[in-house]
Amino acid sequence: MTTFLFVRHGEPDYDSVGSWSRFPFGKDYAGLTERGKRQIEESCRKLADRKVDIIVSSPYTRTMQGAAILSRFLGVDVAVENDLHEWEVDLTHTVTEEKDFLALCKEHDKYGGIYPDEVPRKWESTEMVRRRVWKCLEKYRSCSCVVVSGHAMMMQAALGIDRAIEYGEILSTSCFV
Numbered sequence: 001m002t003t004f005l006f007v008r009h010g011e012p013d014y015d016s017v018g019s020w021s022r023f024p025f026g027k028d029y030a031g032l033t034e035r036g037k038r039q040i041e042e043s044c045r046k047l048a049d050r051k052v053d054i055i056v057s058s059p060y061t062r063t064m065q066g067a068a069i070l071s072r073f074l075g076v077d078v079a080v081e082n083d084l085h086e087w088e089v090d091l092t093h094t095v096t097e098e099k100d101f102l103a104l105c106k107e108h109d110k111y112g113g114i115y116p117d118e119v120p121r122k123w124e125s126t127e128m129v130r131r132r133v134w135k136c137l138e139k140y141r142s143c144s145c146v147v148v149s150g151h152a153m154m155m156q157a158a159l160g161i162d163r164a165i166e167y168g169e170i171l172s173t174s175c176f177v
Contacts, residue, residue, distance in 0.1 A: 002141050005050065006148045006155045006171045007043050007070065009062040010036025028060045028086075039168030040066040044073035046170055050145055052076045056137070057149040058084040066168075067149040076147070083136035086151035088124040095122070113157070129157035 013033040032040070047070070055078045057067035067078045089095070089104050104123050113126030124132075133154055140146045148155075152165040159171055 001174050002143055003145045003174050004148055006150055008152055008165050008167055008169050009066045010039035011167045012062045031061050031065050040069045043168045043170055044070055052145045052147050053143040054079060055147040055149060056081050058151060063149045070147060081136050083132050084150050087129055087153040090122050091124055092122050126157045129154060133158040
């Protein structure tokens with residue numbers, strides 16, 4: 001049975017991307033603040049006694065930077081998995097205005113991440129995220145212990161959690177959904 005240890009990235013440094021932070025994709029390039037790096041170092045200490053086979057990471061900079069810190073500390077390789085990315089606000093990739101982007105976020109929250117009355121929306125539903133993540137992780141089922149460097153909403157959807165997840169927090173599951 002595989003144990004999946006989901007580690008949320010540390011505090012992001014959105015100031016590092018400057019004016020790009022106005023665009024939905026711009027924040028994807030933000031790394032970690034110094035505090036964020038320390039949060040992941042603390043996660044490393046909590047994982048020190050675990051025999052980890054591999055670290056898999058979202059392709060976003062903040063998660064890859066966290067995965068690199070984990071890799072250095074644990075002495076384990078990192079694989080980047082595109083489908084471990086954060087929740088997609090705009091599946092159409094047509095939204096260009098920040099106000100429209102924020103309206104989609106509010107709509108998602110209003111409906112609790114569930115499409116009302118089977119009406120498709122522009123945003124990725126919680127169920128879509130859950131299926132995407134577990135399909136991606138299926139190839140690691142032969143491993144004993146896998147660390148997943150990811151995002152709060154991705155982790156919430158994959159694990160069925162309805163609470164805030166702290167930066168650097170570690171969540172464990174042996175259940176494969």
